[in-house]
Amino acid sequence: MHRTRLSPRTAAAAAAVALVTVALGACSDESASERFCDDRADLSDQMSEVADEVAAGNLGEAQDELSDVEEDFRDLQSSLDDLSAEQRAELAPEVDELESQVNDLSDADSMEDLSTGSNDVVTSVESILGQVGDALSC
Helix, strand or coil: CCCCCCCCHHHHHHHHHHHHHHHHHHHHHHHHHHHHHHHHHHHHHHHHHHHHCCCHHCHHHHHHHHHHHHHHHHHHHHHHCCCCHHHHHHHHHHHHHHHHHHHHHHCCCHHHHHHHHHHHHHHHHHHHHHHHHHHHCC
């Protein structure tokens, strides 16, 4: 049986294709990580707006901002689904707790409930920030 040897040029081309394939795979993971980081930052910013409205005593304005909080949270959940299985496993418990708190916040009908709920969500977002920083380097 006759073996065909690859020329150095062909071997180099094959190695380059392999490297590009690996790099593209890494980019898609990085892109998912970046989306999650961006979505976490958007949620954090939106929660700051709610907290500002609560601090100013503007219950109506704070409640209006909650629809944006819910939308930003849905974006965060969606980007969580795009992460690797290991990253999802690490971040999912925090996101699940955050979901519960966002739902409770949406049900708030008094300034006291909204204040307490928004503080809980801000704390969770900060916790996720730490988790994200460790897990995703953002």
